[in-house]
Amino acid sequence: MATIHINQLRSLCLRKETFEKAKSLLHLAQTRTGPGSGYTLASGANGLPAICAHLASQALGNTDVPEHIAQSATCLDRKTFVKALNTVRAALQSQEPGGSQxxxxxxxxxxxxxxxxxxxxxxxxxxxxxxxxxxxxxxxxxxxxxxxxxxxxxxxxxxxxxxxxxxxxxxxxxxxxxxxxxxxxxxxxxxxxxxxxxxxxxxxxxxxxxxxSPLKMRNSASPTKSPSKSALRGRTLELTPAKALAQKRGVVFSQETLSGPDDDLQPETPSKRRRVESPIKATGHTPHKRSHLVTPTSTSAFHLALSGTIHHAPPTEEPSPFLSTVNKIPPPVSSPSTPRRTRKPQSTPAEPSYAMDVDEPEQHAQPSRRRFRPIFLDSKQWCSRDPKLEAIWARAQRHVEGMTSLYGNPLQKYGHQHTAAT
Structure with a gap:
């Protein structure tokens, strides 16, 4: 037993019997509150001599060491002192002969x-x-x-x-x-x-x-627990009409593009290319192909005109290839797989050949193609102002105009005063 503990017991205990009892209790408490004993004091270990003196005073029934004096001697807070006191009391009672369990x-x-x-x-x-x-x-x-x-x-x-x-x-x-x-x-x-x-x-x-929570997450994350999910997923994929709808839409698009002569003028975007050639497309000629068919005739006429041989030759009457291609186009077949309305075929009345006799340069002229998207549309947003900022600026302008109409322009007012002073 350390000398400092003996001196502390002597300063606390007023009677010799209290000192001897506290000394024996301190020896037992140091043995039974060590590491691995189950009665760890932790931060309350410094107050063990004062706690033993208080327990000895209680056991002898005197008032040598009251509880508040023992606590002040340990320099511990109230909660730590009470916990250490209960731990020491439990350790001592468990080792006393004949003590209760x-x-x-x-x-x-x-x-x-x-x-x-x-x-x-x-x-x-x-x-x-x-x-x-x-x-x-x-x-x-x-x-x-x-x-x-x-x-x-x-x-x-x-x-x-x-x-x-x-x-x-x-x-x-x-x-x-x-x-x-x-x-x-x-x-x-x-x-x-x-x-x-x-x-x-x-x-x-x-x-x-x-x-x-971890159990539920483990059950939901395990892919091998329910083999019926994969079969169900495969069955739902077979029953989904996504592929059939895609095919129907593709057919509808190809038929709609051939429904009239106006639609041939519309350029195709890269995302809507026709994968299957239509039988109507094979028989008919597009405007681009018609231009190639007319090109040899126009070239020969051009050479003859240069030679000067057919300057005053009357124009020959030939059937127009444009009318022949238009007449060959059959009416569009309505698709039963879509509820969309098909356009009615526009019948072009057959006229005599002299009505189609036009000058040679007009046959070469290509019909104007309509653009579906204005140019520089993607960069338009960088050249425009913020709508919110424009609204704030408009309100500010209206406020300035209102204040100016009420009180006048301060810059002009102070400018006149400055010129008058000078």
Whole structure:
């Protein structure tokens, strides 16, 4: 035993018998509160001599070392001192010959398989510290530590809402207690530890959520648990009409593009290319092909005109290829797979050949193609102003005009005054 501890006991104990009792208790407490003993003092180890002196004074029934003097000698706060005092008292009672059986929260939790163990023990220790915070309660219930431990354990166990509840009578019978004092102690815990009960219920709900959530995630994330999902997915893919709809739309587009002569003038975008050549397209000629058919005739006429041989030759009457191609185009076939309305074929009346006799340059002229998208449309947004900023600027301009109409232009006013002064 260190000399500093002996000197501290001598300064606290006024009587020799108190000093000797405190000395023996300090020797036992140092042996039974060491590492691995289950009674760890942690930060309260420095106050062990003063705690032993107070316990010796209580055991002898004198007032040499009251509780407040022992606490001031330890230089510990109230909560830490009370916790260290209860730990030392439990360690000493468990080793006294003929002493009552002293239980710990760890043994009770292991006996009843309460989980999670660390969180349960921590909650029970907090409840015990809160209950023994009052000096009157501590004097009344600190003599029988085992009964207090059992009461705190039963009270905490009941708040955790376990599937298999325990009864006060069965707990008292298992550890040889009288059920009535145990019930009275549980009622006292209900009155003094209301805040602890709320916190225990919250912690219990959080533990249940953390225990259930990973299991659900594991079941939902495992791909091999339900082989019927893959078969169901394949069956739904077979039953979906996405492919049929795509084919129907492709057919409709190809028929609509050949429904009239106006549609041939519309350029095709890269995203709507015709993958299948239409039989109508094979027989008919597009304007581009018609231009190639007319080109040899126009070239020969041009050479003859240069030679001067057919300057005054009358124009020959030939049937127009444009009329022949138009007459060859059959009426569009309505598709039964789409509800869209098809355009009615525009019948071109057959006229005599002299009505189509036009000058040679007009035959070469290509029909104007209509553009579907204006140029520089993608860069238009970079040249435009913010609509919100324009609205703010317009409001500011209106405000300036209103103020100027009421009070005049200050720049002009001060300018006239400056010119007058000069």
């Amino acid at each position: 002293v239980l710990t929260f760890e043994t009770l939790v292991r006996a009843y398989k309460l989980t999670p163990m660390r969180k349960a023990i921590q909650s029970m220790e907090e409840v015990e510290d809160t209950f023994l915070d009052n000096a009157l309660t501590r004097r009344r219930y600190s003599t029988n530590v085992a009964l207090l431990k059992c009461a705190v354990f039963y009270w905490t166990y009941s708040l955790m809402e376990r599937v298999e509840p325990i009864r006060v009578s069965s707990l008292a019978h298992r550890y040889d207690f009288n059920p009535k004092p145990l019930k009275d102690l549980v009622d006292a815990l209900d009155k003094r530890c209301g805040e602890n009960s709320t916190q225990i219920r919250i912690d219990t709900k959080e533990v249940h959520v953390t225990q259930v």
